[in-house]
Amino acid sequence: MEILRLDGLCKQYPAFRLENVSFSMEAGTIMGLIGRNGAGKTTTLKSMLHLVHPDAGRITICGLDMDTDERAIRSRIGFVSGGASYYQRKRLRDLTDVTKDFYPGWDGERYARLVRQFSLDENKRVCELSEGMKVKYQLAVAMSHKAELLILDEPTSGLDPVSRDELLDTFLTLCEQEGVSILFSTHITSDLDACADTITYIQNGRVAVSGSKQALTGAYLSVQGPDAACGAALRAKLIGARSHRGELDALIRAEDAGLAAGLAVSPANLEQIMVHLEREAEA
Amino acid sequence: MKLLIKKEWKLTVTPVPLLFLLLSALVLVPSYPYYVTFFYNALGIFLMLQAARENRDVYYMALLPVTKRDVVRARFSTVVTLQLLQITACIPFMLLRRGYAQINNPVGIEANLAFLGFGFVLMGLFNLTFLPMHYKNGYDLGKPFVVSSVVLFLAIVLLETLDHVVPYMKTVCESYAPADLVRQLPVLLGGVAVYALVTYLAFRTSAARFEQVDL
Numbered sequence: 001m002e003i004l005r006l007d008g009l010c011k012q013y014p015a016f017r018l019e020n021v022s023f024s025m026e027a028g029t030i031m032g033l034i035g036r037n038g039a040g041k042t043t044t045l046k047s048m049l050h051l052v053h054p055d056a057g058r059i060t061i062c063g064l065d066m067d068t069d070e071r072a073i074r075s076r077i078g079f080v081s082g083g084a085s086y087y088q089r090k091r092l093r094d095l096t097d098v099t100k101d102f103y104p105g106w107d108g109e110r111y112a113r114l115v116r117q118f119s120l121d122e123n124k125r126v127c128e129l130s131e132g133m134k135v136k137y138q139l140a141v142a143m144s145h146k147a148e149l150l151i152l153d154e155p156t157s158g159l160d161p162v163s164r165d166e167l168l169d170t171f172l173t174l175c176e177q178e179g180v181s182i183l184f185s186t187h188i189t190s191d192l193d194a195c196a197d198t199i200t201y202i203q204n205g206r207v208a209v210s211g212s213k214q215a216l217t218g219a220y221l222s223v224q225g226p227d228a229a230c231g232a233a234l235r236a237k238l239i240g241a242r243s244h245r246g247e248l249d250a251l252i253r254a255e256d257a258g259l260a261a262g263l264a265v266s267p268a269n270l271e272q273i274m275v276h277l278e279r280e281a282e283a
Numbered sequence: 284m285k286l287l288i289k290k291e292w293k294l295t296v297t298p299v300p301l302l303f304l305l306l307s308a309l310v311l312v313p314s315y316p317y318y319v320t321f322f323y324n325a326l327g328i329f330l331m332l333q334a335a336r337e338n339r340d341v342y343y344m345a346l347l348p349v350t351k352r353d354v355v356r357a358r359f360s361t362v363v364t365l366q367l368l369q370i371t372a373c374i375p376f377m378l379l380r381r382g383y384a385q386i387n388n389p390v391g392i393e394a395n396l397a398f399l400g401f402g403f404v405l406m407g408l409f410n411l412t413f414l415p416m417h418y419k420n421g422y423d424l425g426k427p428f429v430v431s432s433v434v435l436f437l438a439i440v441l442l443e444t445l446d447h448v449v450p451y452m453k454t455v456c457e458s459y460a461p462a463d464l465v466r467q468l469p470v471l472l473g474g475v476a477v478y479a480l481v482t483y484l485a486f487r488t489s490a491a492r493f494e495q496v497d498l
Contacts (some may be wrong), residue, residue: 070350
């Protein structure tokens with residue numbers, strides 16, 4: 001079952017354009033939304049949530065149309081943003097006391113359990129929490145109103161590796177045990193290597209790729225080695241090639257692997273794919 | 284809507300506009316331009332909205348299952364409540380003043396029903412200028428406050444001037460004799476009507492503008 005579908009989302013700014021963004025995700029999966037800074041990830045998420053007004057396009061979430069069922073959709077999703085928090089001087093208990101009333105399906109027992117599980121102290125003020133704990137608090141609230149789709153905007157940015165690992169583990173647990181769907185925007189692609197099922201890669205306001213992570217990583221190979229060992233046939237196939245001190249670093253399509261004799265060829269990860277495709281686009 | 288109002292009073296309303304309600308006691312000063320009380324009310328609302336902006340209140344509300352129109356409606360309900368409380372807070376001090384004041388206020392209008400009526404007009408003018416300008420982007424507060432303060436100041440100067448030149452105002456609106464208080468009722472009721480009308484217009488404009496805002 002589809003939990004999210006975007007069809008032809010467009011948004012024009014004076015210096016940036018989101019152009020015909022379309023993708024969909026299945027319920028119970030984790031999708032990584034990747035792209036460099038300014039590529040349009042946050043604009044896509046904000047358009048989805050109607051925080052900005054798309055110029056064109058259709059947004060369907062949980063089978064409902066965002067244009068006509070915005071309020072119902074908002075009660076079925078949770079938005080978690082790294083670095084963003086509200087009412088910093090308020091205690092978690094007070095903030096939750098106000099927020100919970102907006103959600104008819106609020107599960108107080110579940111909230112209490114998540115507060116214990118995430119080691120949150122409800123008597124603390126928001127500003128007293130670490131960045132990781134702020135994200136966990138937002139997650140606890142979102143999960144307690146039984147959000148079916150979690151939209152996470154850069155939730156791990158600014159976190160140390162241990163906190164990031166803990167959060168990724170939490171996302172996977174939510175997905176596996178609670179059947180929650182997660183749309184996860186980040187430019188830290190290594191986070192997605194660990195947990196994403198599908199990837200949507202946005203480049204200059206357009207969807208460059210949207211599909212399974214396996215298909216994307218399987219489509220490319222990383223090539224490294226002496227520049228001199230790179231023949232003309234292979235050179236024509238290199239993607240986002242860089243050569244320093246006689247050492248070549250590039251990406252090739254998996255079907256071109258046969259041309260890379262004499263060079264080290266290895267499976268490409270998301271970061272390598274993104275970096276080389278961006279470099280190729282700029283060339 | 285009830286939930287948003289609860290949210291406003293539990294999270295958004297700061298002590299400042301509530302403390303400024305006590306400035307209704309300025310009518311106890313024997314000689315003072317009493318309309319300034321309503322400027323303090325405006326200042327309290329401005330400072331409260333500044334705190335709300337620093338707390339990213341607009342984003343907090345934007346992610347709740349409510350419409351942008353509801354967000355604006357809740358904010359207007361808070362502002363109107365604070366303004367009605369300011370008027371209400373004036374009444375006991377006005378009655379107290381009657382106990383010792385031997386002369387009418389020499390520098391401006393007397394603290395009576397006409398004063399409250401014109402006070403409603405002043406607060407309506409503030410709502411009409413400040414809030415729709417703020418909701419152009421849901422962020423700007425400084426420029427709207429400067430503009431609305433200038434409007435308030437000019438309106439106060441105009442009202443105080445009329446108080447000295449228009450016969451009805453010079454005689455009836457400067458008095459607190461019971462018979463004159465009855466004759467001031469049209470000013471009070473007219474002030475309430477103007478306040479209600481312009482505040483409604485301000486709400487409609489603000490809601491329409493905020494609907495178009497990209498957060």
